[in-house]
Amino acid sequence: MFLLAFGLWTYFLWPTFIYNIWQSERSWAAGSPTAYLVVHLVIAVISLVLGTAIGVLGYRALRAPNR
Structure with missing residues (x-):
């Protein structure tokens, strides 16, 4: 569940x-993204990918038959 x-x-x-x-x-300077925006977007995307993987593992563990 965790x-x-x-x-x-x-x-x-x-x-x-x-x-x-x-x-x-x-996040923006003269209409262009700054390093601040880029770095935080990269962190967020990585976190979403890892969160998805962890959530899938949790779902599969709940659905697995008890052994």
């Missing part, structure tokens, strides 16, 4: 973070 909850929490947390970073005045 792994599945962690995966779901990831999808609750990171999209909000991405939205807030995207709206930040530090």
Whole structure:
């Protein structure tokens, strides 16, 4: 259950973070993305990928027959 909850929490947390970073005045300079935006987007994407993998593991563990 913990792994599945962690995966779901990831999808609750990171999209909000991405939205807030995207709206930040530090993310854009003269219409171009700054290093601040790029670094945080990379972190968010990696976290979403890892959260997905962890959530899938948790789901598969719950669905596995008891041995």
